[in-house]
Amino acid sequence: MQDSLRSILLVSGDSSKREDLAVLLRDRNDCLVLEAKTPEQALEIAQNEEISILFTDLFLPQKKGIELLKKIHNANPQVVVLAGVPAENREAQVEALKAGAFFCINTPYNPEEAVIATSRALTHYELLTDGEQQGSKIRKTEGFHGIIGNSPKMQHLFKCIEQIAKEGTTSVLILGESGTGKELVARAVHAHGPRRGKNFVPVNCAAIPEDLLESELFGYVKGAFTGAAQSKMGRIQYSNGGTLFLDEIGDMKPSLQAKLLRVIQEKEFEPVGGIKPVPVDVRIVAATHRNLEQAVEDGLFREDLYYRLNVVPITIPPLRDRKEDVPLLIERFIAIANRNKKQGLKSFSPPAIQALLSYPWPGNVRELENLVQRMAIFCAGNSVGLKDLPEKYQQGRKEDPQENVIDFSDEQVAFNSEGIDFNSAVSRFESKLILHALTLTGGNKREAAKLLNLKRTTLIEKIKRKKEEDDSLAELLF
Ligand SMILES: Nc1ncnc2c1ncn2[C@@H]1O[C@H](COP(=O)(O)OP(=O)(O)OP(=O)(O)O)[C@@H](O)[C@H]1O
Numbered sequence: 149m150q151d152s153l154r155s156i157l158l159v160s161g162d163s164s165k166r167e168d169l170a171v172l173l174r175d176r177n178d179c180l181v182l183e184a185k186t187p188e189q190a191l192e193i194a195q196n197e198e199i200s201i202l203f204t205d206l207f208l209p210q211k212k213g214i215e216l217l218k219k220i221h222n223a224n225p226q227v228v229v230l231a232g233v234p235a236e237n238r239e240a241q242v243e244a245l246k247a248g249a250f251f252c253i254n255t256p257y258n259p260e261e262a263v264i265a266t267s268r269a270l271t272h273y274e275l276l277t278d279g280e281q282q283g284s285k286i287r288k289t290e291g292f293h294g295i296i297g298n299s300p301k302m303q304h305l306f307k308c309i310e311q312i313a314k315e316g317t318t319s320v321l322i323l324g325e326s327g328t329g330k331e332l333v334a335r336a337v338h339a340h341g342p343r344r345g346k347n348f349v350p351v352n353c354a355a356i357p358e359d360l361l362e363s364e365l366f367g368y369v370k371g372a373f374t375g376a377a378q379s380k381m382g383r384i385q386y387s388n389g390g391t392l393f394l395d396e397i398g399d400m401k402p403s404l405q406a407k408l409l410r411v412i413q414e415k416e417f418e419p420v421g422g423i424k425p426v427p428v429d430v431r432i433v434a435a436t437h438r439n440l441e442q443a444v445e446d447g448l449f450r451e452d453l454y455y456r457l458n459v460v461p462i463t464i465p466p467l468r469d470r471k472e473d474v475p476l477l478i479e480r481f482i483a484i485a486n487r488n489k490k491q492g493l494k495s496f497s498p499p500a501i502q503a504l505l506s507y508p509w510p511g512n513v514r515e516l517e518n519l520v521q522r523m524a525i526f527c528a529g530n531s532v533g534l535k536d537l538p539e540k541y542q543q544g545r546k547e548d549p550q551e552n553v554i555d556f557s558d559e560q561v562a563f564n565s566e567g568i569d570f571n572s573a574v575s576r577f578e579s580k581l582i583l584h585a586l587t588l589t590g591g592n593k594r595e596a597a598k599l600l601n602l603k604r605t606t607l608i609e610k611i612k613r614k615k616e617e618d619d620s621l622a623e624l625l626f
Pocket residue numbers: 149150291294295296297324325326327328329330331332333395437513514517
């Protein structure tokens with residue numbers, strides 16, 4: 149899933165060309181691409197989704213594309229519009245530009261031109277919206293290049309990615325349990341650095357049969373083996389100038405490890421059956437859930453390659469170590485699951501969230517994403533209650549009944565002859581409840597309000613008042 153929330157709405161009546169272009173834009177620009185066949189469909193999507201780029205045909209001669217462009221541009225002037233206009237039709241080009249298009253692209257589309265134009269449009273969109281984000285590139289519900297996480301551990305990870313991405317050449321080794329988002333991090337390293345305009349090429353070393361992996365990666369020359377009727381470019385060459393993401397690198401056999409080392413050290417390789425070295429400039433980002441150090445000790449992984457890859461390691465924390473991200477992730481996955489649905493999932497009830505906060509998440513974020521998708525089918529149009537959750541998730545709550553109990557033993561109220569300050573005692577009790585709910589939800593006020601069974605606006609009001617009354621609460625109350 150790529151959900152960096154930089155999203156392109158691609159509108160074209162030609163379904164097969166639109167689908168091809170969508171795949172290309174998705175891969176090359178690392179963003180979400182939503183598709184619509186008609187301007188009417190597009191309008192419906194734009195009403196429910198946050199769009200960064202509108203890329204639309206003009207639907208001549210009726211010019212329905214111009215109408216669409218105007219409506220979307222008027223509703224949200226930050227949306228950057230690319231208009232597809234027949235090359236010879238200068239009049240329509242001028243009309244589209246006047247209506248608010250940022251740029252016109254000739255139809256029929258040239259794939260390379262479309263990729264470059266959308267990449268520039270995305271950069272322009274980011275510049276436009278950056279100020280709105282008050283200097284912070286991390287938008288809470290959209291995450292960092294689609295990686296959701298508001299916990300200190302994830303915020304630290306985002307800073308590491310920013311620094312590593314900037315540098316642009318050194319190899320990166322991403323470590324983390326299965327389902328923690330290693331591919332998302334790899335994409336973020338690519339998308340945040342100077343190679344972002346070039347290809348990001350993922351290869352799962354464990355998914356491709358061992359004997360095919362070499363030709364997949366390095367390509368082959370005509371006649372290299374039986375069946376090689378034509379030369380074929382490998383994925384390394386395809387990622388030239390960009391980033392090659394080698395997932396599950398721990399599964400790569402030693403002979404290939406040696407060839408890969410040469411790519412890193414000498415910046416060249418030979419296709420299978422070839423004799424002439426091919427120069428290549430590629431950033432290698434590798435990931436594994438295996439213990440590579442152990443694999444080196446066991447003689448299964450080359451030590452020299454390990455050190456070459458491990459120049460900058462990034463470790464993604466498992467979800468159980470950052471459970472405060474669970475409510476935010478649920479919110480995000482609900483939004484994704486509800487896309488293009490008439491009857492979406494409303495929310496997870498506070499008891500259900502509490503149960504999920506106590507669950508250990510062995511499958512990490514992938515497991516949570518799958519659960520939300522499942523719930524979106526079974527509870528469409530409703531909220532997910534504790535009883536709706538599959539049994540094992542309900543049990544998570546029972547496992548640690550003490551976890552969500554607040555201890556008030558340090559609260560002392562003296563009943564002396566003057567009586568007690570009732571209001572201040574109640575207010576302290578209230579502050580504790582609010583703080584606890586905010587901690588459980590990672591600072592998410594909407595979720596905290598649900599846990600407290602308060603209206604969101606009531607909770608916000610209370611927090612505001614408490615901050616004004618007591619400075620020391622200002623930081624604690626997010
Ligand atoms: N922090 C996150 N925010 C949003 N989505 C996430 C996050 N982490 C993981 N995901 C989602 O969880 C799923 C698994 O992520 P990904 O494939 O990147 O994991 P992985 O660590 O590479 O897993 P594996 O080792 O099994 O290949 C994807 O759909 C991804 O979008």
